Amino acid sequence: MKRTIDDIRGDFPILNRECRGKPLVYLDNAATTQLPLCVAERIADYYAHSCANVHRGAHLLSEEATDQLERVRGQTARFLNAESEREIIFTSGATGGINLLAASLGRAGLANGANIVVTEMEHHSNFVPWQQLCHDRGLAFRVVPITESGELDREALVRLVDENTALLALTAVSNVLGTVNPVGQIVSAAHAKGVPVLIDASQTTRAGRLDVRALNCDFLCFSAHKMLGPNGVGVLYGKEAMLEKLPPSAYGGGMIDSVTAGETRFAELPAKFEPGTPNISGILGFGASLDYLQELGIDEIAARERMLLDRAEDSLRAMDGIRVFGSPPERRGCLSFAVEGLHSFDTAALLDRLGIAVRAGHHCAQPLMDALGVSGTVRMSPAFYNTEEEIDRFCASLVRIAEMRRSL
Numbered sequence: 001m002k003r004t005i006d007d008i009r010g011d012f013p014i015l016n017r018e019c020r021g022k023p024l025v026y027l028d029n030a031a032t033t034q035l036p037l038c039v040a041e042r043i044a045d046y047y048a049h050s051c052a053n054v055h056r057g058a059h060l061l062s063e064e065a066t067d068q069l070e071r072v073r074g075q076t077a078r079f080l081n082a083e084s085e086r087e088i089i090f091t092s093g094a095t096g097g098i099n100l101l102a103a104s105l106g107r108a109g110l111a112n113g114a115n116i117v118v119t120e121m122e123h124h125s126n127f128v129p130w131q132q133l134c135h136d137r138g139l140a141f142r143v144v145p146i147t148e149s150g151e152l153d154r155e156a157l158v159r160l161v162d163e164n165t166a167l168l169a170l171t172a173v174s175n176v177l178g179t180v181n182p183v184g185q186i187v188s189a190a191h192a193k194g195v196p197v198l199i200d201a202s203q204t205t206r207a208g209r210l211d212v213r214a215l216n217c218d219f220l221c222f223s224a225h226k227m228l229g230p231n232g233v234g235v236l237y238g239k240e241a242m243l244e245k246l247p248p249s250a251y252g253g254g255m256i257d258s259v260t261a262g263e264t265r266f267a268e269l270p271a272k273f274e275p276g277t278p279n280i281s282g283i284l285g286f287g288a289s290l291d292y293l294q295e296l297g298i299d300e301i302a303a304r305e306r307m308l309l310d311r312a313e314d315s316l317r318a319m320d321g322i323r324v325f326g327s328p329p330e331r332r333g334c335l336s337f338a339v340e341g342l343h344s345f346d347t348a349a350l351l352d353r354l355g356i357a358v359r360a361g362h363h364c365a366q367p368l369m370d371a372l373g374v375s376g377t378v379r380m381s382p383a384f385y386n387t388e389e390e391i392d393r394f395c396a397s398l399v400r401i402a403e404m405r406r407s408l
């Protein structure tokens, strides 16, 4: 990276605070990343200098806010290498985007005998909306299992996706195991059967460059708050031709062309899918986070995060009394483990006492927990602003916890 880590950490004041009397080690980045000051400043700047509603105002402030918001749409399209800004829909997050698509597909009508395919490693956000849609419409809901090593069972995937599949919805990276799924290959195989694919990219926005044209996916979603942006903002990308065919998922102001008592004509893309006042300040903050990530370099960020994760995995695997879940050939973003004989919440609570923030529990992935045969795991997830020393402190703390457990 062009800047030193100390310099970069200076952009994130929270990283210098203490927790429980110890310097904070924040290793819960798969849940939410920290915001650099420039993102918070961008949000404050909107409220301080150009706060107004977008798209409808007939005055300068509204024009300015609209221009700024639409600039972020353009920036997002370039970030994803989308063909057009019309393919970028701002949502409240990955969950919002997936529910939007599920509602729209449901409204579009799905053929009798159709099925929807998800995987066992999905976050509930990319599982429950499809399960419920299938229940409501009497469709078959199919779940691709995982293998011992925590990868997708590719044979089952080939078997379960067929010409009656209305959608294959899968994550690019597991939010529990860090498994990287070969989504490019999976999209090609699905398309060979005429099946559209939604990629949940929530855990992969910092893991390398996203290129929807290279992936050739039909839909893709993510949240800003896992990529240094604010909460409550996300993106649903859809190929223009697919979005054109779909009806709106929700109604309101801003998404219409004309309304009479007898009929409503809907606006063009992307407004058709964006009813109501969007999270304007959040979208502008998201734009600032994209600038920040791109200035540091996504490839450099991805390489550093990989190095930190590998360092943690190597240490954990060498420890007595620690079980690391899964052994996929490619792992990104996070690692799940258990201290033998300790509940995941107890391990996380002990780490918290030492100032180390990790996540414990089912990680909104209960079907995956069932497949692993556990009620929960402990998950550590570094970001580029973490240091090697922090990883070592986390590992040393785990050694202490495992020893303490053994001595009981």
Ligand code: PLP
Pocket: 030, 031, 092, 093, 094, 095, 096, 123, 125, 126, 171, 173, 174, 175, 200, 202, 203, 223, 225
């Ligand atoms: N999908 C994955 C893979 C996730 O990891 C998460 C959040 O942890 C989500 C979806 C949901 O994201 P959000 O709560 O921001 O909508």
